[in-house]
Amino acid sequence: MHDGTIAVAMSGGVDSSVVAGLLHRDGRRVIGLTMQLWNQRRLPELATSGPTGRCCSLDDVYDARYVAQHLGIPYYVVNFEDRFEQQVVKPFIDEYLAGRTPIPCTLCNNFIKFDQFLDMAASVGAERIATGHYAQISWNPDSGRWEMRRSADRAKDQTYFLFGLTQDQLSRTLFPLGGFEKSLVRELARELNIPTAEKPDSQEICFVPNGDYAAFIDAYFREQGISAEETRGELVTADGRVVGEHSGVHHFTVGQRRGLGVAAGEPLYVIATEPISKRVVIGRNDALLRSTMSVKDVNWISIGPPDEPVRAEIKIRNKHAAAPATITPTSDPARVEVRFDEPQRAVTPGQGAVFYSGELVLGGGWIE
Amino acid sequence: MERYYFDHNATTPVSPEVLEAMLPAMTEVYGNASSIHHFGQAARQKLDHARRQVALLLGATPEEIVITSGGTEADNLALFGMARHGHAITTTIEHPAVLVASGQLGSVTKVPVDSRGIVDPDSIRRALRSDTKIISVMHANNELGVIQPLEEIAKIAAEAGVAMHSDGVQATGKMAVDVKRLGVDLYSLSGHKFYAPKGVGALYVRKGTKLAPVMYGGHHERDRRAGTENVAGAVGLGRAAQWIIENGPKEWAHEGALRDRLEKSVLDRIPDSHVNGAGAPRVPNTSSMRFDGIDSDALLIALDLKGFAVSSGSACSSGATEPSHVLLAIGLTNEQSRSSVRFSVGRSNTAHQVDLLTDALVECVAHLRKLAPAYA
Numbered sequence: 001m002h003d004g005t006i007a008v009a010m011s012g013g014v015d016s017s018v019v020a021g022l023l024h025r026d027g028r029r030v031i032g033l034t035m036q037l038w039n040q041r042r043l044p045e046l047a048t049s050g051p052t053g054r055c056c057s058l059d060d061v062y063d064a065r066y067v068a069q070h071l072g073i074p075y076y077v078v079n080f081e082d083r084f085e086q087q088v089v090k091p092f093i094d095e096y097l098a099g100r101t102p103i104p105c106t107l108c109n110n111f112i113k114f115d116q117f118l119d120m121a122a123s124v125g126a127e128r129i130a131t132g133h134y135a136q137i138s139w140n141p142d143s144g145r146w147e148m149r150r151s152a153d154r155a156k157d158q159t160y161f162l163f164g165l166t167q168d169q170l171s172r173t174l175f176p177l178g179g180f181e182k183s184l185v186r187e188l189a190r191e192l193n194i195p196t197a198e199k200p201d202s203q204e205i206c207f208v209p210n211g212d213y214a215a216f217i218d219a220y221f222r223e224q225g226i227s228a229e230e231t232r233g234e235l236v237t238a239d240g241r242v243v244g245e246h247s248g249v250h251h252f253t254v255g256q257r258r259g260l261g262v263a264a265g266e267p268l269y270v271i272a273t274e275p276i277s278k279r280v281v282i283g284r285n286d287a288l289l290r291s292t293m294s295v296k297d298v299n300w301i302s303i304g305p306p307d308e309p310v311r312a313e314i315k316i317r318n319k320h321a322a323a324p325a326t327i328t329p330t331s332d333p334a335r336v337e338v339r340f341d342e343p344q345r346a347v348t349p350g351q352g353a354v355f356y357s358g359e360l361v362l363g364g365g366w367i368e
Numbered sequence: 369m370e371r372y373y374f375d376h377n378a379t380t381p382v383s384p385e386v387l388e389a390m391l392p393a394m395t396e397v398y399g400n401a402s403s404i405h406h407f408g409q410a411a412r413q414k415l416d417h418a419r420r421q422v423a424l425l426l427g428a429t430p431e432e433i434v435i436t437s438g439g440t441e442a443d444n445l446a447l448f449g450m451a452r453h454g455h456a457i458t459t460t461i462e463h464p465a466v467l468v469a470s471g472q473l474g475s476v477t478k479v480p481v482d483s484r485g486i487v488d489p490d491s492i493r494r495a496l497r498s499d500t501k502i503i504s505v506m507h508a509n510n511e512l513g514v515i516q517p518l519e520e521i522a523k524i525a526a527e528a529g530v531a532m533h534s535d536g537v538q539a540t541g542k543m544a545v546d547v548k549r550l551g552v553d554l555y556s557l558s559g560h561k562f563y564a565p566k567g568v569g570a571l572y573v574r575k576g577t578k579l580a581p582v583m584y585g586g587h588h589e590r591d592r593r594a595g596t597e598n599v600a601g602a603v604g605l606g607r608a609a610q611w612i613i614e615n616g617p618k619e620w621a622h623e624g625a626l627r628d629r630l631e632k633s634v635l636d637r638i639p640d641s642h643v644n645g646a647g648a649p650r651v652p653n654t655s656s657m658r659f660d661g662i663d664s665d666a667l668l669i670a671l672d673l674k675g676f677a678v679s680s681g682s683a684c685s686s687g688a689t690e691p692s693h694v695l696l697a698i699g700l701t702n703e704q705s706r707s708s709v710r711f712s713v714g715r716s717n718t719a720h721q722v723d724l725l726t727d728a729l730v731e732c733v734a735h736l737r738k739l740a741p742a743y744a
Contacts, residue, residue, distance in 0.1 A: 031673065036688035061687065076669050079688035123666035123736050125673060 004127030005029040006174065009117055010068065010075070012060030014189050014199055015132030017067040019176050021192035023130060024071045031126060032068040032075040034061055035117060037084040037108075038207045043219040046209045063196045070195055080116055087111035089207065093217055096250045097231060099273035100350025103161065103318075104205055110164035118172060128172050135159045135361075136178035137170050140302075146170035147302040148361040153181045160318045163354045163364025164299050214251045233278025235262060238271060238287060249273045252280045255288055255346030269346075289343035295327075295336050295353045298365035302357075305333050312355040312362055314338060316347055322356050336365070371675045372721050376561075376714030377510050377538060377654055378679055382604065383563035383715070389607035390565070393600040401597045402588065411599045418599075418606025422570050425609035426555065427546035434571045434592045435602045439537040439558030440465040442571035445593065446533040446554040447473060447504060449579040454501030457530075459487045459516075460697040462506050465556075466535050467693070470504065484648035485514035485698045493524045502531045507539035507555075511694040511710055512645035513654025515539070522551030531577060537561055537569075541612050542651040543620065553577045559601065563715070564608035568601030619715060624652030626713045626722050631655050633726045638733050644695060644708055656695070658708040662736040665689055667709055670732045676725050679710045 008020040010032040024030045040057055061077060068075030088107045095102035113131065121129045134151035135158055146167050151157045165173070177185055189197035208216045221227070231248035244262050246252065251259065256270045260282055269288055272281040293316075303310075306329055313322035325340040338353065347367060354364035373381075382390075393414055399407030401415045419430045426433075436442045443465040447456060453474040458466055460478045470476040477495040481487045492503060503525045508515050518534055525532035533554035539545055541562025547555050555572040559565060573579050573592065585594025612619075634641055634657060644656035659667070664680035668689075671678055680689050695705035713722070 031669075065687070074673060076665075076672075077687040078665055078669075079690065081688075119739065120663075120666055120669075122739055123663065124669040125735075 005031060005125055007031050007033050007117075007121035007124070007126035007129045009113060009129060009131045010034050010064040011132070011202075012063035012067075012196070012199075013132065013202060014194065014196060015134075015177055015185060017064070017132075017194045017196055018185050018189050018192065019130050019132050020067065020071055020073065021194055022176055022188065023174075024073055025192065030071070030073045031124070032064065032071075032073050033117070033120065034064045034075075034077045035084075035112065036061070036077050036079045036081060037112065038089075039081055043216070043223060046216060046219050063199065066195050070193065078117075078120055080112055083116050084108070084112055084207075089220070093220060093250075095350045096213060096217060097275055098350075099249060099275045101253045101348045102350050103352055104207070105161045106164060106352055109161055114165055114169045114173065118169060122172075128174055130174040130176055132177055133158045133162065133175045134177055134182075135162050135175050137173060137175055143303070145302060145304065149178075149359045150356070150361070151175075151178045156182050159356075159361045160315055160352060160354050160364075163301070163352055163361065165301065166299065167301075170301070214248070217250050218248075231275075231278060233280065235260065236279050236281055238281055238283045243282070246280050249275055249278055249280060254348040285345070288345045290347040291340050291343045293338050293347050293353065294368040295338055295365040296334060296368050298334050298336055298363060300363035302360045303362050305329070310355075310362070312357055314340070315352075315354045315356065316344060316367060317351055320344075322354075327355060334365070369675045371677065372717075372725060373677050374711045374713060374717065374721075374725060375677045375679045377513075377710065377712035379560045379566065380563045380714055381716075382565050383608065383611065385611060386564055386604045386607045390600045390604045393603045397599070401599055402586065411597075414603050415597055415599050418602040421606035421609045421613075422557075425540070425545070425613055426557075426572050427548050428572050429575065431590065432572055432575055434573055434589045435597060435605070436569045436571055436593060437567055437598070438560070438569040439463075439535070439556050440469075442556035442558070442569050443504075443533075443535055444469050445571050445579070445582050446556060446573075447502060448582045449592075450531045450533070450554070450577075451501035452580070455497050455499045456502045456504060457492055457495045457500060458504045459506070461485060461487075461509055461512075461694045462504070463510055463535055463537065465537075466504050466506065474499070481697055483699045485509055485512045485645045485694070486648055487516055487521070489517055489520040489524055492521050493528075496524075496528050496530065500528065500530050502533055504533040504535065506535040506537075507545070507550075508536075508542065508651045508654075509645075509694060510538045511654075511692055512648070512656050512698070513538070513650035513652075513712075514645045514648040515543070515650060518550045518552060525553075526551060538654075539651060541608070541616075542623075542653055544616065547572050547574070554579075559605040559608060562608050562612060564604040565601060568598055568605045570605065620652045622715075623713050623717075626717050626719065627653055627655050627711070629719060630711060630713070630722045630726065631657070633723070634729060637726065637730050641733075644698065644700070653713045655711045656708055657711065658700070658704055659733050659736075660707060661740045662707050662733055663740075664706055664709050666736055667732055670736070671728055674728050674732070676728050679712070680708065 006028050010016045088104050092102045092104045134156040136149040138147050140147050150159050234242050235244040235246050236242050252270045252273050254270055268282045271283045271287045309326050309328045314325045315322045323340050325338050328337045349367050351367050353367050355362040397410045399411035401411040419433050422433050423430045447469050451473050456470045456473050456476045458470050460480050479491045479495055505516050505521050522532045531553045534552045536555045537558040540557040553574045558569040583594045588594050640660035642658045668680045691705050
């Protein structure tokens, strides 16, 4: 249907390699681009020898290049390090220190992959981009909108991280794997003779080795000459009783149980982190339950901004089972109020809230 | 798709006469140049002949030429061989082979350049210290093509009793080089920048210069560079030098005309375009140009997809480009540096190719500017 050049975002992993291979096999004009997002020489103390390596590790670039050579497609590495640090890494750290739990993958999607990368693709003459994301995009002629659906492989679904995509971005984006099971993607990789077909999946946030946010932030602070002591503070109960000290608010996230270092007769959890007073509030599990939340910076995808309350299933974390709720618009079109049918555990400021109607992604925003 | 190569400062193809000269040195004449027997002597003869050709190109004597694996090794040999634990003076626009290597010496002062990319000899003089062992200033810059006032700087070095090195990798083959007239003690060159193969270069070491080896082993290259001689590479280097001796001035006029044609038509046809390093003496084949509001990475890729090979910044280990330290050093902003592209013409380029390149540039820059909201 579209004959123009397609720029494939190649990470060196199996998914994006299969995307490039499939489009190439279909006779599309394909160019491979790898985004260099993080200078791997930085923060050497975080170096890991794990199987997935670190963000933009040379191994991943070599793998992507190898696949591009194998397919015989033009291939380039583009340097987005500055933008990534400004738009993803720094906001990630700021959010964390502000007591919220950021999701850098969403920031990266909003500001890098579906923004700067899309611009770069257009600059070099590619009308569309394709990525290995597990999500489905389709055009609905009746509503005149691009719609997004969860991927066929429910376990791989990445729509939670894609709620920021605008209609313009969706119109220029292909997710060729959205309709496939992951096991089929592996098979396709073998069928296409992709040299990296057996490479393990990466799981972690790409620039944070082993998922250790706190260690990353500590190392980044040392590099920038910022004192990490600033975030030490008191561990308090909900009624303000000081029960201990903690090593930094960024070591804690709402709902966390481990690492509190406080002995009590019952399990205790982080209820809130307060960056200004540097206090971490702890309490019992039931103190984590909430029925309402405000959601800001809302982006509507499969439906336009509603005038009336809308019923939806809402995910408040990637691994959360979407919970039924009512979304009520406010006078600010970018803000909604949400009331869950049942109280939800650990509604965490800074996380995304994504609104579903069955398979359909209605939209989403950020929990305040 | 037709492809056009405008990146001769990155590397050049091996020329037919160089290849022809090299082939027998890899087939019939396969001896070890250090062996005593006939086979060794035949190889030695080729090596010595090549050394004389290289010496002739530089105005040196053969025993002053150390054959190396290339420009980087020649630079490292000069710096570590003269100043391993001492102080070095260099400039902010050197190639990494000097810039990074000099950082591993005892200490280093990096002298800034002006907005054309030229270093002021007086600031070199002011950087002299009692423990200064070497001054290393490149002859022609790889990105701008700008030529440094080496003779003046070499005089300062001589007066101070300090060794004078120049990285001549981007000058050799592109302009007349006479090491005696320049007054340098050490001069690096690289074969693949002037139609010899990759993997061979040379360091000129003025007679009487006390150079310590960097690699230890056998008594090759008069104990200055251990390792079995790369005879075939040296033969290629020598033949390439011979070609320059015979054809240099004609070739430089050809390249200069093409470069000037490119700059003139680009400046005429593309608004808000600029030549970096304009107004300075430059080698004839190099042009660094800047197009306001565009991202050079995107321009480079767009041009490559149309068949035109140019360069932007220097590639880091992943293959992504990094902001050019040279362009920042001449006072360009990060953004200006990121909107600059280097064109380097060579022997096979024609006026027709330059015109095609200009057409492609006009089209690509207009497209990129249309997409760039910042450019109004």
